[in-house]
Amino acid sequence: MKKLINNPEDFVRESLEGMAAAHADLIKINFEPTYLCRVDAPRQGKVAIISGGGSGHEPMHAGFVGMGMLDAACPGEVFTSPTPDQMLAAAKAVDGGAGILYIVKNYSGDVMNFEMATELAYAEGIRVLNILIDDDVAVKDSLYTQGRRGVGTTILAEKICGAAAERGYDLQRVADLCRKVNLNGRSMGIALSSCTVPMRMLPTFELGANEMEVGIGIHGEPGRKRMDLKPANEIASMLALSILEDGVYKRTVREWDADKGKWFDLELVNQSLKKGDRILAFVNGMGGTPISELYIIYRKLADICANRGIQIVRNLIGSYITSLEMQGCSITLLKLDDEMIELWDAPVKTPSWCWGA
């Protein structure tokens, strides 16, 4: 695997520096600890939204910092959760007095580091809430396991909550909205090739010339199963049906009580998608797949939804949550209501998404 990089150890820093240089009108960057935030942060009186996770998923998250979306992003090393000191420093930098929402993808590393950051922020008197995204239907059960991973729904939640915060929703309302988005989003992905972590320069997994990996996460971790490569239509069907036929999903998550300063357990339940539902359909590329192929997937997906009486009222097609240069795609279907549609359409101005502004 060849890459446009210098020393592998400098990959994350140099990429972020390039990004900050390119978008100095929108974002500013801090090192030691590393975070990026809106150039106009802190916004007084506005709830601030922070996300973060391993690098290698670009443009997520740094590409979504800006007006109408994230106030700050904390990038870790490649595929490695960032550390609590980054999250705390970011919180201090963007806190406008209305509190902070951490949007956290459900991976043990992310969860634990954000939990530590939440405790640290509390100790410093910063009001933080903490919402998990766990939307990956490739992970079947949650009992005694880590539960579902956070994938495609993450950036949809960031957009919708970002718009809500911009409109003046208070912290609890933004957090409740984020939980609602998560409860209505489901994703599933496949890989045609492995990615290669710069520090290792070996493919994370080996795939035969005629194989694909089904039910992948976003870190090059192997998926649930390996299958013979299928035509795009069959892949689209398989992904779409995994989502459309996913049943009720129950699990217990930990949320933070910002008043009492402690964690509490909360049972959450996803309902299945059903005829008549309005959805946002998101076809995501894994980094090495051209957009022309994503449109072929979308074509079939639109067909399947139409046949089932599920209305695609918004869509999104592109490589937004990636695994370095991995080839493959994921589908995310998010059930929408009027509030979510309005917030989705609201203006956004970040390095990677810009509309209505």
Added chain:
Amino acid sequence: MKKLINNPEDFVRESLEGMAAAHADLIKINFEPTYLCRVDAPRQGKVAIISGGGSGHEPMHAGFVGMGMLDAACPGEVFTSPTPDQMLAAAKAVDGGAGILYIVKNYSGDVMNFEMATELAYAEGIRVLNILIDDDVAVKDSLYTQGRRGVGTTILAEKICGAAAERGYDLQRVADLCRKVNLNGRSMGIALSSCTVPMRMLPTFELGANEMEVGIGIHGEPGRKRMDLKPANEIASMLALSILEDGVYKRTVREWDADKGKWFDLELVNQSLKKGDRILAFVNGMGGTPISELYIIYRKLADICANRGIQIVRNLIGSYITSLEMQGCSITLLKLDDEMIELWDAPVKTPSWCWGA
């Protein structure tokens, strides 16, 4: 090479169908002959801008059809110029009475097919002008050769001319502006991997594990030379210096006299970039390279420009002119003046670019 496709013969059609389905609010599609056009075409009294070329470069061109940019795009087969009947049908579909500008990349196929289309349109009483983009400095001399290829500057010209047409520039003014953009743009690219044409399913060229191809076009045609793979900073320097140190470039192009209905030769001269110039810096991914790597290239490019007293006043980073899933990048530097900056910033709303709208 694995791809998210069905039958290779259906690749272009299915991808376009997916695109049209996804963006039905912006574009509509026609088959036999194939073209996409603005959903609100024809716009009475507005100059219409049409471009086209082989498929496999997505999002160019179809992704740039919409308000403030192209009125229509004519996609050919993969890496194969579209045919005159497509171009003529598109012209008829979007002609709002103010004439048509064909923006043509300088490849023998595109040039010849657009020339035939121009002649056919003339015969049918449609006023057409025809501007060539030839910005690829990898091609050194023009004497007795095809001259420079049209690459990155193409979509910058489409954006700037699209905005001008939207503002009511007349056909001659839009064409003159397009020629000006072309005279101020220069590009150069490299590939880390070959791409694979769906109908062939073999890499177009073979590259060793430690090699890169320098001075590539956008069709997987081999470049000017093969070199050992270099770190990103050296690649960025090599590309940037090829552009910055490119001297005066003279060539004769053929343009259409829409009054007399015949071709005439025109000598064009590019001037070198110099200290104090304001530029748009465009780092383009070839389709299989993640945006994180493009930012590493941009980082070095920004440095080089700053050291030479060349001001980057606008930038663009992403995979916009691609060669299927090829890994690699190109750099385009476009010298700007106030008019071009204003038109660049003007609202645009297409499947792939949307700002200010």
Added chain:
Amino acid sequence: MPNAQCPIPNSPCPMPINHYFNMNTEQILRWLQRFATKIEQNKEYLTELDAAIGDADHGINMERGFKKLLIQLPTIANKDIGSILKAVSMTLIASIGGASGPLYGTFFLRASSAVADKDELDEQDMLDMLRAGLNGVIERGKTQLGDKTMLDVLFPAVTAFEQAVDERKVMRDAMGQALAAAEQAMKDTALMQAKKGRASYLGDRSIGHQDPGATSCYLMLKCLYESL
């Protein structure tokens, strides 16, 4: 009367001897049919040649056009030669694309004008037809000899045909000479550095590879010869 003998045995033939070797509509159709089949058979070969110095699609492009042509041929079989070639031209222009689409399209378009309304071509007609097509290619492609394109086969072939006709060779013999010249010229394109088309971007790296368009053009002439 393809390949008929002189009607009056043992006598000086009153008509120009080559009259009986004229090319008629049926042979024109046979030529097109044969060429289309040849393209199909050589689709991969032509594409491989293009992969070396171009963008690996010449065979694919040509086959797309000639597949359409095969379907179309029966529908135009009862037209005159000019009309047949005109229809061929329109089909190729609208379906090949790339560089070869307008070039082959223009070749047949100009060729058709040169033999408008005819049902049979004698050597002079054939020469007019080929020369018109050749000039079309030159004008459309703005090519010169030695640029390493299909012109480098077409030009020597037409020149050889003309010379043979001047020497009063019969159609088939003249075309045989043209074909021999074409074959040599095709091989010689390997020695040239490309100046036009995608291969030109390679600089001297294009040397050593036979030009794909020159090769398909040789196949066209070979099929023409074989249809006489």
Added chain:
Amino acid sequence: MPNAQCPIPNSPCPMPINHYFNMNTEQILRWLQRFATKIEQNKEYLTELDAAIGDADHGINMERGFKKLLIQLPTIANKDIGSILKAVSMTLIASIGGASGPLYGTFFLRASSAVADKDELDEQDMLDMLRAGLNGVIERGKTQLGDKTMLDVLFPAVTAFEQAVDERKVMRDAMGQALAAAEQAMKDTALMQAKKGRASYLGDRSIGHQDPGATSCYLMLKCLYESL
């Protein structure tokens, strides 16, 4: 007085016999130094283990943290054991990231509280320290035994250590027993299906591979033993 003999020969030792086998600051530093070096040496091995069932970064993550620690060690050498471990914790938390960062960070943070202000640890102190660290890992990771994580090494090791201390084994012997248990437990993680961490997404495909975090945890205990 590391590994000193009982000061009064041929007499029942008045002090608990294991006093002379206490672990002092110097040994704690030696432990950390050794562990950091071991991580460096096993960076690739740990990463390969993670590649099989995780995301191929465990060695890289750990090495990033412990490289920082190596630089830091001289600056904290003259502190008490509690302060040293606290500083270690802060460095690891802020530099490892991933799942192992908060887990090792919490391990050392809790361990440090258990031995605050001490300059020497006897068996009971050591047990308190290890148990506090263990509990920290359980709370932070919400893990259970058999989930195929570092806990599956840490828990049996601490249990074995406790049992040995109950049996009044000296520090080095008790730690030897803990290490033996750890080694077996590490190997046994290969038999388990992962329930926590990235490996859990593999379902039963995680079976057959040794857990990377369990492996680094074994290395930590091995270095602890070797530093006594």
